[in-house]
Amino acid sequence: MLGWVKRHRPPIIIQENVCGAPWSHMIEQYAKEGYTAHSFRVDTKHYYIPHTRTRVYLIAVDSRAGGAKAADDQALVSRCEAAVNALSRPSSASLEAFLLPSDDARVHRAREALSKPKTGGRGQSTVDWGRCETRHQRARGEENLGLKRPMTHWVSQGHCKLPDFAWGDWAKAQVSGRPAPVGSGGRNPMGNGGCNPMSPRRHPA
Numbered sequence: 001m002l003g004w005v006k007r008h009r010p011p012i013i014i015q016e017n018v019c020g021a022p023w024s025h026m027i028e029q030y031a032k033e034g035y036t037a038h039s040f041r042v043d044t045k046h047y048y049i050p051h052t053r054t055r056v057y058l059i060a061v062d063s064r065a066g067g068a069k070a071a072d073d074q075a076l077v078s079r080c081e082a083a084v085n086a087l088s089r090p091s092s093a094s095l096e097a098f099l100l101p102s103d104d105a106r107v108h109r110a111r112e113a114l115s116k117p118k119t120g121g122r123g124q125s126t127v128d129w130g131r132c133e134t135r136h137q138r139a140r141g142e143e144n145l146g147l148k149r150p151m152t153h154w155v156s157q158g159h160c161k162l163p164d165f166a167w168g169d170w171a172k173a174q175v176s177g178r179p180a181p182v183g184s185g186g187r188n189p190m191g192n193g194g195c196n197p198m199s200p201r202r203h204p205a
Contacts (some may be wrong), residue, residue, distance in 0.1 A: 038077035115169035
């Protein structure tokens with residue numbers, strides 16, 4: 001990214017990535033190239049969508065263009081965060097409003113595909129999700145979720161007992177070493193997109 005910026009010198013840069021990315025280092029690198037940068041954290045659940053997905057955005061402006069003072073550029077990138085915050089609003093739609101009907105053919109096809117083991121029929125493999133555990137524990141602490149999983153009763157390297165409305169066939173297909181995600185009353189659940197489908201940022205179960 002920095003190499004592309006050096007070659008093309010865009011007047012403004014907008015980046016998005018996970019919270020654990022080296023944002024301070026990126027800001028320093030942009031400063032060396034004459035850019036004023038500012039990063040801030042946002043969460044989808046504060047912007048209408050009933051789903052927790054935390055990301056960081058970085059805004060950078062070319063301080064060498066336009067002859068603006070450094071203080072003005074810093075104020076500009078800070079105002080970008082204020083503008084994003086001004087758009088925040090709690091979710092006013094339920095999760096179900098974003099899901100397909102339970103009798104939709106696409107749900108049935110997806111459920112059949114998800115219920116198949118990911119190891120090509122050669123048995124379940126063990127997944128080491130220890131690299132994700134620190135992030136999960138931090139998320140549980142920040143959101144006061146505690147350590148129990150009342151929805152799944154999942155035990156590390158053990159078993160889980162899903163509610164009646166969950167996709168039990170999906171749970172059985174999950175590899176050992178991580179808990180299985182809970183279905184939504186037979187509807188198509190959100191994609192997990194992470195190391196562990198039972199990440200507390202998605203399912204405080």
